[in-house]
Amino acid sequence: MKTQTSAGFRDPGSAPGVQMVEVPEDRDGQRVDNFLTGRLKGVPKSLVYRLLRTGQVRVNGKRAKPDHRLAAGDAVRIPPVRLPEKTDPGAPPAGLAGRVEASILAEDRDFLVIDKPAGVASHGGSGVSFGAIELLRAARPRDSLELAHRLDRDTSGVLVLAKKRSALTALQAEIREGRVEKRYLALLMGALPQQRLTVDVALRKSVLQGGERMVRVDDEGKPSRSRFAEVERFANATLAEIAIETGRTHQIRVHSAHIAHPVAGDEKYGDREFNRAMRGFGLKRLFLHAARFEFSIGERSYGFSAPLPAELKAVLDALAGSRDASSSRTSSASRRPREGGDPAPSARPRKKPSR
Numbered sequence: 001m002k003t004q005t006s007a008g009f010r011d012p013g014s015a016p017g018v019q020m021v022e023v024p025e026d027r028d029g030q031r032v033d034n035f036l037t038g039r040l041k042g043v044p045k046s047l048v049y050r051l052l053r054t055g056q057v058r059v060n061g062k063r064a065k066p067d068h069r070l071a072a073g074d075a076v077r078i079p080p081v082r083l084p085e086k087t088d089p090g091a092p093p094a095g096l097a098g099r100v101e102a103s104i105l106a107e108d109r110d111f112l113v114i115d116k117p118a119g120v121a122s123h124g125g126s127g128v129s130f131g132a133i134e135l136l137r138a139a140r141p142r143d144s145l146e147l148a149h150r151l152d153r154d155t156s157g158v159l160v161l162a163k164k165r166s167a168l169t170a171l172q173a174e175i176r177e178g179r180v181e182k183r184y185l186a187l188l189m190g191a192l193p194q195q196r197l198t199v200d201v202a203l204r205k206s207v208l209q210g211g212e213r214m215v216r217v218d219d220e221g222k223p224s225r226s227r228f229a230e231v232e233r234f235a236n237a238t239l240a241e242i243a244i245e246t247g248r249t250h251q252i253r254v255h256s257a258h259i260a261h262p263v264a265g266d267e268k269y270g271d272r273e274f275n276r277a278m279r280g281f282g283l284k285r286l287f288l289h290a291a292r293f294e295f296s297i298g299e300r301s302y303g304f305s306a307p308l309p310a311e312l313k314a315v316l317d318a319l320a321g322s323r324d325a326s327s328s329r330t331s332s333a334s335r336r337p338r339e340g341g342d343p344a345p346s347a348r349p350r351k352k353p354s355r
Contacts, residue, residue, distance in 0.1 A: 017079070017080030018077060018078070018079055019077075020076070020078075021039065021075070021076045021078055022074070023035070023070045023071065023073060023074040023075075024072065025072045026165050026169075027070060027072070028070065029069055029070070029071075029172070029173065030169075031066065031067055031069060032052065032057070032059060032064050032065075032066065033045070033048055033049065033052065033067070036048045036051070036052075036057065039078060040078070040081055043081055047081065049066055049207055052065065052066050056077075056079040057079065058076070058077040059075070059076055060074055061075075096120070096135060097135045097138060100114065100116075100117070100120060100132055100135040100139075101135070101136065101139045103115045103117060105304055105306060106304055109164075110162065110163055110166075110167035111148070111160055111161065111162055111163060111167060111171075111302070112136070112145065112160075112161045112162075112163055113159070113293075114132065114136070114159050115156070115158065115159075115306040116132055116155075116156055116157060116159040116290075117156055117309075118153075118155065118156040118286065119153065119154065119285070120135075122147055122151055122153070122159060123150070132159060132161075133147050133161065143163055144164070144165075145163060146161060146162045146165070146168050147159075147161055147162075148160040148161060148162050148168055148171045148172060149247065151290055152286075154265075154285060154286040154288070155286060155288045155290060156288075156289050156306070156309055157184070157289045157291060157306045158290045158291070158292065158304045158305070159290070160304065170297045171295060174295045174296070174297065175295075178246070179295065180293070180295040181243065181292065181293070181295070182243065182244050182247070182292070182294075183242065183243045183293075184241070184243075184244070184288060184289060184290050184291060185239065185242075185288075185289045185308060185312075186239075186242055186252060186264075187237055187238070187239055187263065187264040187265075187278070187283075188237065188261040188262065188263060189236070189238075189261050189262050189264065189274040190236060190237070190238065190260070190261055192228060192230050192238050192240065192261060195229065195230045196228065197227075197259075198228070199225070199226045199227075199228065199258065200223075200224075200225045201217050201224060202217070202218060202219055202220070202221035202222055202223055202224055203215050203217060203218065203221045203248045203249075203250075203251060204216055204220060204222070205221075205248070205249050205250075213250070214268075215248070215250040215253075215254045216254065217258050222248060223246060224246045224248045224251050224255065225244070226242055226245070226251060226252060226255045227244075227245070228240050228241075228242050229241045229242075232320075234319040234320065234322075235319070235322065235323050236274075236277065237264065237274075237278070237319060238261070239316060242256075250268075250269070252288060253266050253268070253269045253270075253288070254269055256269075257270065263287060263288050264278040264283055264286075264287040264315075265278060265284075265285055265287050265288075267286075281315050281322070283312075284311065285311070285312075287312060287315065289308055289312060290306065291306060291308070292304070292305050292306075
C-alpha cells in the first residue's frame with residue numbers, strides 16, 4: 001500500500017493530475033468544502049461545490065457533501081482543476097485596507113476581532129478580489145489569520161478571526177455544539193405579533209448558476225432556530241434583537257421573511273415597498289448588524305460587541321422623529337375643539353364616581 005502524505009501523491013490507478021491527499025491531524029473535524037478551498041487556492045466556491053456535487057471529490061472512496069467533517073487520516077481524492085489565467089489583483093486598495101485595519105475591536109494571542117464594515121466581504125471570491133481576511137493578511141503578513149465564521153457582505157458587525165490553528169478548531173467546535181451566543185440587530189417590516197418569539201424552521205441552501213446562493217424554508221433542509229425580541233417599535237417597522245442558535249446561510253433574512261417581517265434593505269428576500277419606504281428615511285444598505293459574539297474556551301470567556309453604525313443610527317433617529325411628530329399631531333387633534341366649540345369626546349374630563 002502506498003504511503004499517503006498531506007502534500008498529496010499520484011495514485012497510479014487514477015486519471016492524470018488527480019491527487020490523493022491524507023488529512024493531517026490539524027485538519028481533523030474540518031468541513032471538506034473548507035479543506036478543498038484551502039488546497040485549491042483561487043478556486044471559486046461555486047466550483048468546489050460542483051466538484052463535490054458531481055462526485056469528482058471522494059473521501060475514503062465515497063462521495064461527500066460539502067458539510068462532511070473530515071477525520072485525521074482520511075484519504076481525499078482531489079481532481080485536477082483548470083482555471084483561466086487571471087491577472088494578479090496586486091496590492092489591495094490602501095483606503096479599503098486601512099478601513100478594515102482601523103475596525104479592529106480586540107486582539108490577543110489567539111484571536112483578532114473586527115467590526116466588519118457593510119459592503120466588505122468576509123473573504124474574496126465570486127468577483128471579489130479582496131475580502132476582510134485578504135485585507136488583514138496583507139496588512140499583517142507575519143500573522144497566520146483564519147476566519148472563525150463568516151458574515152454576509154452587506155452585514156456589518158463582529159467578525160472573529162483566529163491567529164492559531166488550535167484557537168480556530170476550538171472556537172469552531174463551540175460553534176458546532178451551539179455554545180456560542182450570536183446576537184444581531186435588525187430593522188424589520190411591521191410590528192411583531194409578540195415581543196418575543198422563536199422561529200424554528202429548517203432551511204435549504206442552493207447555489208444558482210453563476211454561484212449566487214439562495215436559501216428557502218424546506219422541511220428537508222437543515223434545522224435552524226432564531227429568537228426574536230422587540231427592542232423598539234416605530235410606525236411601520238420594528239427594531240429587533242435576534243439571537244441565532246444555528247448559523248445557516250442567510251438565516252436571519254430568510255426566517256424574517258418567513259414570518260412576514262423581512263429585514264429592511266434586503267433586496268433578495270425583502271419587501272420592495274417596505275424597502276422603498278425605508279429609503280425615504282435614509283436607509284442605503286441592509287439593516288442587519290452583528291452586535292454581540294460570546295463564547296468560552298476552557299476557563300477563558302470572551303465577549304465582543306460592535307456598536308450600531310452611524311448610518312443605521314441615523315435611520316432610527318429619522319423613524320423616531322417621524323413617530324414622535326405623528327404622535328404629537330394625533331395628540332393635538334384629540335384636544336382640538338370640534339365645530340361648535342365642544343371638546344372632542346376623548347378630551348372631555350371624566351366625573352369622579354361617587355362613593
